[in-house]
Amino acid sequence: MELxxxxxxxxxxxxxxxxxWRSKYLMLMILPAIVFYIIFNYxxxxxxxxxxxxxxxxxxxxxxxxxxxDNFIRVFEEPKFWDAFRNTLIIGSIKVIIGFLGAVLVALLxxxxxxxRTKKTIQTIVTFPHFLSWVVVSGFVFSLFSxxxxxxxxxxxxxxxxxxxxxxxxxxxxxxFASDIWKEAGWGSIIxxxxxxxxxxxxxxxxxxxxxxxLQKIWHITLPGIKATAILLLIMSVGGVLSAGFDxxxxxxxxxxxxxxxxxxxxxxxxxxxxxxxxxVGTAIGLFKSVIGFTLVIVTDRIAKACGERGII
Amino acid sequence: MRKDRLERLPLRPRRSSRETKIQAIDxxxxxxxxxxxxxxxxPFWSAFVIxxxxxxxxxxxxxxxxxxxxxxxxxxxxxxxxxxxxxxGITMIxxxxxxxxxxxxxxxxxxxxxxxxxxxxxxxxxxILVTMFFxxxxxxxxxxxxxxxxxxxxxxxxxxxxIDTFNMLLMRNYFxxxxxxxxxxxxxxxxxxxxxxxxxFLPLSLPMLxxxxxxxxVGNWNSWYNAMLFIPDKKELWPLQMVLKNLxxxxxxxxxxxxxxxxxxxxxxxxxxxxxxxxxxxxxxFLQRFFVKGIVVGAIKG
Numbered sequence: 001m002e003l004x005x006x007x008x009x010x011x012x013x014x015x016x017x018x019x020x021w022r023s024k025y026l027m028l029m030i031l032p033a034i035v036f037y038i039i040f041n042y043x044x045x046x047x048x049x050x051x052x053x054x055x056x057x058x059x060x061x062x063x064x065x066x067x068x069x070d071n072f073i074r075v076f077e078e079p080k081f082w083d084a085f086r087n088t089l090i091i092g093s094i095k096v097i098i099g100f101l102g103a104v105l106v107a108l109l110x111x112x113x114x115x116x117r118t119k120k121t122i123q124t125i126v127t128f129p130h131f132l133s134w135v136v137v138s139g140f141v142f143s144l145f146s147x148x149x150x151x152x153x154x155x156x157x158x159x160x161x162x163x164x165x166x167x168x169x170x171x172x173x174x175x176x177f178a179s180d181i182w183k184e185a186g187w188g189s190i191i192x193x194x195x196x197x198x199x200x201x202x203x204x205x206x207x208x209x210x211x212x213x214x215l216q217k218i219w220h221i222t223l224p225g226i227k228a229t230a231i232l233l234l235i236m237s238v239g240g241v242l243s244a245g246f247d248x249x250x251x252x253x254x255x256x257x258x259x260x261x262x263x264x265x266x267x268x269x270x271x272x273x274x275x276x277x278x279x280x281v282g283t284a285i286g287l288f289k290s291v292i293g294f295t296l297v298i299v300t301d302r303i304a305k306a307c308g309e310r311g312i313i
Numbered sequence: 314m315r316k317d318r319l320e321r322l323p324l325r326p327r328r329s330s331r332e333t334k335i336q337a338i339d340x341x342x343x344x345x346x347x348x349x350x351x352x353x354x355x356p357f358w359s360a361f362v363i364x365x366x367x368x369x370x371x372x373x374x375x376x377x378x379x380x381x382x383x384x385x386x387x388x389x390x391x392x393x394x395x396x397x398x399x400x401x402g403i404t405m406i407x408x409x410x411x412x413x414x415x416x417x418x419x420x421x422x423x424x425x426x427x428x429x430x431x432x433x434x435x436x437x438x439x440x441i442l443v444t445m446f447f448x449x450x451x452x453x454x455x456x457x458x459x460x461x462x463x464x465x466x467x468x469x470x471x472x473x474x475x476i477d478t479f480n481m482l483l484m485r486n487y488f489x490x491x492x493x494x495x496x497x498x499x500x501x502x503x504x505x506x507x508x509x510x511x512x513x514f515l516p517l518s519l520p521m522l523x524x525x526x527x528x529x530x531v532g533n534w535n536s537w538y539n540a541m542l543f544i545p546d547k548k549e550l551w552p553l554q555m556v557l558k559n560l561x562x563x564x565x566x567x568x569x570x571x572x573x574x575x576x577x578x579x580x581x582x583x584x585x586x587x588x589x590x591x592x593x594x595x596x597x598x599f600l601q602r603f604f605v606k607g608i609v610v611g612a613i614k615g
Binding site for chain 2: 022023050123125143214272279
């Protein structure tokens with residue numbers, strides 16, 4: 001009789017049940033999250049099977065016939081896809097670099113500015129564009145660079161005539177980077193400014209006593225002080241290289257330059273969602289992109305760790 | 314030598330003189346930053362000038378830096394434009410309903426994940442973290458939304474966005490940083506997890522709640538992506554930004570032939586831009602610190 005009670009008391013299932021019962025309200029709170037993540041994140045992951053199928057909406061994902069790697073072959077044989085792939089790598093990596101340099105430069109300048117009031121006003125102005133959508137920014141681009149826009153008015157006024165900038169694909173590459181800097185550099189600087197504010201002030205005082213110039217102080221104190229943050233943020237941004245800014249490219253582009261500035265995401269949108277490519281092909285491109293993106297993250301993380309920095313994974 | 318320098322040290326710390334004396338380099342830095350700020354402001358100004366000018370002035374390109382005449386007809390058209398007001402209504406629904414909805418689910422998830430080991434917590438946490446590195450991609454998501462019957466409904470802009478992983482982790486870290494003793498003593502007094510959350514943790518995290526709520530609000534105000542992808546056929550459900558996107562793509566559709574224009578659509582477009590950004594411009598200077606706080610906390614802890 002007694003042995004049975006002890007066995008009951010030590011029954012691991014009973015313990016688990018009791019523990020679960022104690023945290024029943026927490027489990028209730030997490031339940032919606034589980035449902036949402038399964039529906040909106042895990043079901044699409046299951047949908048990746050479409051990449052290996054000849055997807056027919058009527059038959060569903062599982063019911064559609066397999067076709068091996070045919071979708072991938074079709075994608076890789078398409079020269080326009082490789083154009084988009086190349087554009088993605090170029091645009092994505094240049095954006096990471098100039099975004100980083102721009103943010104650090106703005107942060108350094110703001111950090112060195114001693115006029116408090118001016119500093120605050122400038123900060124408010126330069127961080128604001130981050131909160132505009134690319135739709136609005138594309139409107140600004142039109143107001144500046146269209147045939148009758150501000151820049152053309154200026155060149156025309158000075159006797160240079162008008163140029164139809166918005167039909168020129170080389171111009172667009174510059175525009176992509178310039179508008180990205182315009183929108184994000186100020187906002188990106190905030191995190192570096194906060195890190196700079198956390199650098200102990202006595203280091204600067206000691207440097208003052210040794211007669212260091214301002215440039216020396218920036219080089220030997222401020223920049224080493226933000227190194228860890230910078231590396232962390234750089235690793236995090238590498239994962240986004242292959243995204244390269246769908247919102248931006250889609251909104252800035254127009255039908256004349258659409259193919260020239262296509263990136264993987266806009267390629268998927270124009271070809272597999274509004275276009276005539278099959279869903280399987282679109283999924284295959286998406287899978288290709290996320291596999292490469294994931295590899296990039298892992299590789300950068302390993303490199304950072306090998307160099308003795310804190311990784312993210 | 315060394316002793317010499319030490320003796321010549323001023324009694325008052327040097328920092329005070331560093332702070333007061335303005336050198337040439339300070340002026341240069343100031344000039345660079347002011348130029349930068351002006352470059353940020355210039356597109357706003359240029360769009361504004363177009364929006365308050367007449368078509369003749371626009372075409373005669375006198376709109377260099379200042380308006381040559383004052384013509385408010387573009388704004389009149391904006392305020393009588395049904396599509397824009399319709400979009401404004403939808404955006405307000407997203408702004409209020411969507412933000413509260415996202416806030417609710419993101420915060421309760423963050424709270425549950427911040428509490429100490431309950432059964433399955435690590436499993437759920439890993440399940441969520443995986444989604445930050447892997448996703449199905451645009452096409453499977455598109456078919457999912459279609460199969461859920463959310464195409465061309467307003468729900469597609471609200472329901473899927475319930476939990477934003479980044480903000481949820483922000484909230485979780487914040488809850489975890491609050492002293493756990495409060496929870497323990499309340500539990501001894503017989504409070505359950507929901508009571509502890511609502512009565513103790515929620516009131517303590519109002520600043521963080523405001524920060525996250527503002528990020529959601531901006532996201533909803535700027536929402537157009539879901540409408541473009543999933544509401545292509547029902548223009549009356551388009552939010553403001555999508556209506557604006559449509560206007561802009563109309564004016565830029567005849568770039569090959571800039572003289573084949575219909576009406577003064579440029580003025581209308583620029584005026585609509587101000588219709589969508591003026592509310593944000595008014596609030597931003599006062600709310601800036603919340604946004605700054607959010608990103609700083611997120612980056613340091615995340």
